[in-house]
Amino acid sequence: MKSVRQYKAGTADVLILEDVEIPAIQKGEVLIQGLYTSVNYADIKTRMGSKGQSTFPITLGLDIVGHVIESKSSAFQKGDYVFAFPNGGSYQQVVAAKETLTFKIPETIDPLQAAALPTVTILSEILLKQIGDVQKEDTIVVHSAAGGVGTMLVKLAKHYGVSNIIGTVGDLSKKDYVLSIGADDVFTYDSFVEGVKQHTNGKGAQVIFDSVAGEVTKASLECLANFGTLVQFGNSSGKAGVISTSDVHNSCRNIKGFSLGTTRKEAPARLAPVVERIIPLFEGGQLSVPIARVYDLEEVQEAHRLIESRKHQGKILIRLIKDEN
Incomplete structure (x- = not known):
């Protein structure tokens, strides 16, 4: 699968698209085929080394939307439409995620909105x-x-x-x-x-x-x-x-x-009640996230440059598979 990796802190130029192995999952985890991920300013700070020392190589990204393709959790099964905060970054086509940080969403929610909303x-x-x-x-x-x-x-x-x-x-x-x-x-x-x-x-x-x-x-x-x-x-x-x-x-x-x-790492149970409150707002059309632009995975450097320019309005997303419209 394709994954964006970086081997040192620096400008957007340090982000490199590589072929890597699909991650293995443990008990209580799911494997997700991603559709879209979002770019957050926290990604910029991590890339630049402003959030502390990283052990390279790393893959950036906080959240992802897609479908479960393998499950070692009784709460999820193959085919479930979910968003998640995955293990080890989301700038890649397939991710592993803990069941406590994975959330089912209705198929009626557009994947662009589903990708833009989590964080x-x-x-x-x-x-x-x-x-x-x-x-x-x-x-x-x-x-x-x-x-x-x-x-x-x-x-x-x-x-x-x-x-x-x-x-x-x-x-x-x-x-x-x-x-x-x-x-x-x-x-x-x-x-x-x-x-x-x-x-x-x-x-x-x-x-x-x-x-x-x-x-x-x-x-x-x-x-x-x-x-x-x-x-x-x-x-x-x-x-x-x-x-x-x-x-x-x-x-x-x-x-x-x-x-x-910190909440994701130390108190993930606090998130589920919040998700239960916000999902109906998106499903019912009461709330939506403005989308600034959608980039392909190989355009990740451009996505980072746009968010750093502070000239965008709304969320910046990355498309993880080419055939998803």
Whole structure:
């Protein structure tokens, strides 16, 4: 089978398409013939070595959609239509996955949507409902609102009836897109503090979702309401956000962190109830993921360059088999 491998950290040029053996599965695992996988910004950070030391060679990729072709799990059988968080990466045509990280989906859900939804939608649902505990009357701020997770945070918040959704972007060329998916207003990282204060009569937002970190974290604390929550779940800026105890003490504010990667590894059982809530939204047409572009597996370098350019809007997918339309 074809697999994208890398033997060192670096630019997109380190991604190489190779022929490799189909993985063997153990008890409690399934083998999946992939249709599509998605590209996430976490893949970029891993490729560049920003997420810690890797033991090369590695295959990138967090999630995959396809059909079970072999099962050593009583929960799955050959032919099941699933998405999964596989062992050892998803940029390859066949993957092994644990039963606890594999989820059946209705055949009525288009494979493009099924490939686009796992990471961004599961993460967004957890952030909104569990970590941020967002209420309908809240004002929320979604940083990087035109990105994959940002898009789904905005769309889910709109679906759940959140009263005031503010998105931030790197530049205002993405403003119309973010408004179109449900935001009530959009600001740049340089202007959002004043924008949020204007929207809230100076009180600030109840919940701010921060995947950028660095200076954006610092600025977020300038417009977070008393008793509000800053949800920190990434650092796409490559810089740490610095927080002082005085930022949270008298104001009764709190800062919560979350990692879907850690949850997959250490508490996978937390995911199944989330999947049960979001799948009906896709099946019923109430929710969809905007697709920016679909690349073939041999075009993976181009896919990475596009996501790094930050000029896309929506999810970037990789087609794993040529005859799938």
